[in-house]
Amino acid sequence: MSISTNFPAGTRQERPEQSSIGQRLLSAKKAYTTRFLADALEADASGYRLLSGPDVIPVPGDIVLARVERIGQLPRLESPVSRRQALFVGDEVLVAYANRYAPDQVLAEVPDSLGPCHLIAAGGLAGMVTVSHGAVGRPTQLAPVGLLASSQGRLNLKEFAPCALDPDAEPRVRPHVVAVLGTSMNSGKSTAAACLIRGLTSAGLRVAAGKITGTGAGGDPRLFHDAGAVKVLDFTDYGYPTTFRVATTELGSLAASMVNALAAQGPEVIVVEIADGVYQGETRHLLNTGVLHTLVDSVLFAAADALGACAGVELLRAAGHAPAAVSGMLTVSPLAAAEAAAELDVPVLGTYELTRAETAMRFLAPAPQ
Template identity: 80%
Template sequence: MSTPTLHPAAAPLERAGQKSLEQRLTAAKKAYTTRFLADSLQADPSGYRLLTGPDVNPAPGDIVLARVERIGQLPRLESPVSRRQTLFVGDEVLVAYANRYAPDQVLAEVPGDLEPCHLVAAGGLAGKVTVSHGSIGKPTQLLPIGLLADGHGRLNLKRFAPYSLDQDAQPRVRPHVVAVLGTSMNSGKTTAAACLIKGLTNAGLRVSAGKITGTGAGGDPRLFHDAGAVTVLDFTDYGYPTTFRLEEAELRGLAMSMVNELAGSDPEAIVVEIADGVYQGETRQLLNAKFLHPLVDSVLFAAADALGASAGVGLLRAAGHDPAAVTGLLTVSPLAAAEAEAELDVPVLGTYELAQAETAMRFLAPAPQ
């Protein structure tokens, strides 16, 4: 294998002596996904180098310095503190390579080399868009300059993550765990989880919260904090830019490690969200995995309409999970909620009802025998 060389896109800047790599890394716009790297760079931007050339093959979580070539569907980049940074052509950004699955947006894959690619999520993900929703415009285009490396080799998000995965983790003593799932993206899962956290907090409980799967972004964890969770974790805290295409063993390790860590803050309840819909690959794996049953004590299911609620409850029960209630986007419509109530034998609860202490406490009651 040939030794990686300086990427042609970087050469003019290096030859011109306009900025050193330290200066470029300091000036580059950092993404939410690279927030732990950003802390390290702020402390000391020296000791880094770029891996470039045709033999450099990116992997999920690898960190790339890239230049914005065209502004498209995503004109802003979420910063480490979740500020939306406006992008301009010519900006240099630090983002992470990742695969992404989002039915109402895009399917994207990590390319095989440092070819031009796209910003595939505002949280700071680089990939190659292969399929787009009909409502989505052309993606913002990036030109990779090089993978970030140091004296120990290429840098991946896992190197900077504050928590590490324990694939052999076993359930520990913990409080009641409520899992929130849904029919699809935008079915109301995150809002429902936040309202449930608020309701349990209003009841005087200490609540911790986590997001086991999804696409790296700061909005959901920050919403859980705002709802009153004393500790919040998600997969990015373990160095994963997304969880798309993780194998079951890794999903198990992530779920177990996260719940065990959340339990360490001595909460009286834990609320975890599982992203996307029940047909999405990793969500389906989790639902059917034997390890999830002893890890989760009750399930809240979010749906966009009555038919989705009915089908979802059936799928959950087939996998051995009996939902305690249905909520989500369908409850915005009194008629849709009434349709669901007529078909289901579980309560249909308005999303913001969950923020009431009495309603939230129902999820901690023992399941009827």
């Protein structure tokens, strides 16, 4: 791998021959975001170092060995196989630094030192919480021990990721692609995507699925597998702990790279989810660039309420993405669904209606103009 061999002047290295770092790394609790590192450690845990000191400044994707100092809002850590591991004070964990944007949870950023920080997502992310939702308690506190490194330099998630980003990726010959977007987090996007995957699979089609943006966690990709997708990828497969504050051009390359990789598996349909809501920064930038216009053939929009459904459809049309249907959390309420249906000229479909083959096949029709 190509890694800088220049350590900052103030960096301390804990050498493997001076302590049993390999055993310490093997004993630490790993996370969903560090699952590929976990595989590498199981194969060979030798040759790793830990970097610390005042001149060590983490960046997104850097891997940190940290000690749990206080249990707070997140008392469990999602394991590489998505088991919810209970955390105890004194546990050592291998997690990744990241920025996070989650309106129902927190706003968090990568700190500028290896000082005390927080567990900002149960999927295995470290950062500093700067803003919290009113219903969220104090964060679980971590004390970083050091950044993971080899003899050549610090190690990032991208060094272990099975998929590589092609910065010049352009859409290739591909099957029909359905994008699922929504009004906000928890508007029902992932469940709607899974139900659509199930419906298309029930129609006898091979379906692949991807999650292009979001916060690293195993629930959604595993849900897509359970729904019948023959291949599932998410941004963590490319070494991104989250996609918050990733440059727009890089996100475009990620989207194209993922769709190309999924298309290589020979599916007849690809379903991709774009996280958060249409007002969120990265999502809005993706909508307003040409990338999605060249990648996506039809859109399913998930909304939390009738007003959000109407505003979202209008915004998507203004960006050149006419939704084929609306679904999501609003359909849990027959009254809210009826309100939306009375105002919209696109179908409002119950989330679990999407599991029906005849309903799912509507999304393969030409997009409305």
